[in-house]
Amino acid sequence: MTRIFVTHFHPDHAGCAGWLANRNKVRVWMNRTEWLFIRMLVADQQDEPPKDVLERRIFQGYDQRHLDRFKAQGFGNFARAVSRLPAGHRRLEDGQHVRVGGRVWQVMTGGGHTPEHSCLVGHHNGVIIAGDQILPRITSNISIMDSEPDSDPLGEWLASIAKFRAALPADMLVLPAHGFPFSGLHVRLDNLVEGHLERLDQLEEALRIKPLRAVDCFELLFARPVTDEVFGLAAGEAMAHLRHLETTGRAKVETLDGVGWYSAV
Secondary structure: OOEEEOOOOOHHHHOOHHHHHHHHOOEEEEOHHHHHHHHHHHHOOEOOOOHHHHHHHHHHOOOHHHHHHHHHOOEOHHHHOOOOOOOOOEEOOOOOEEEEOOEEEEEEEEOOOOOOEEEEEEOOOOEEEEEOOOOOOOOOOOOOOOOOOOOOHHHHHHHHHHHHHHHOOOOOEEEEOOOOOEOOHHHHHHHHHHHHHHHHHHHHHHHHHOOEOHHHHHHHHOOOOOOHHHHHHHHHHHHHHHHHHHHOOOEEEEEEOOEEEEEEO
16 A cells, blocks of 8 residues: 545545554545545534534524434544544645556546545546545535535535536546446436436425425425434535525525524525
8 A cells, every 4th residue: 555545524435544544654645625624623522512503503493302412412523433644645636637556547626515525537548536526326415514604515516517527528437435336427417416406496486485494494305304313414405505595696594583594585
């Protein structure tokens, strides 16, 4: 082992990177923003969530039971799921070319799922190592993050899909992080966009009937019941859709007693 490539900061992708790097005395290669996110989240541990984080959960519509459950989990559990990274890393940048063995791979970054998710494109053999940016059966989770509560991650994600579609061949072989390899890149990208645009339209129509909180949007956005285990992810993704409607001028929000109520414009 001579190098470790990490696509993004999520624990199921970066969890053992530090352990492997320290054990084998090799460098971690990853995007600077993603690397800094790991360093930040590992250091940010508290017994309870900060006040502003709790206020954002109230804004999303958490009831008292879900607030109590959220507080009981503590804050900063990220450190329990990842090994400590070395003090330094080798940066991957969008457009950079990296030689692995006798072949050159191009780095392409995408946003929305994480800030600067890195993919490796092999133009020599028509392959993209896509990580979580392009998945075969499900769409990547697109959520509002506590570090950027006013951002538009769904807008970033849709822009990234347009970027990948414009730059890469339609028949490229995709190696995803979850699920089996597949071909037909453009078809899959088009399906991902269509799915989100359809849900945005449905959500806007629902907002024309009555104002909704983020937690009121689950049935519109998700095909299965939202259990306690995925409640936070669902609320974050619902917020991302509402925030995109607001950012694009299709919805407005009114805050009442700390709770955000969205309605169509």
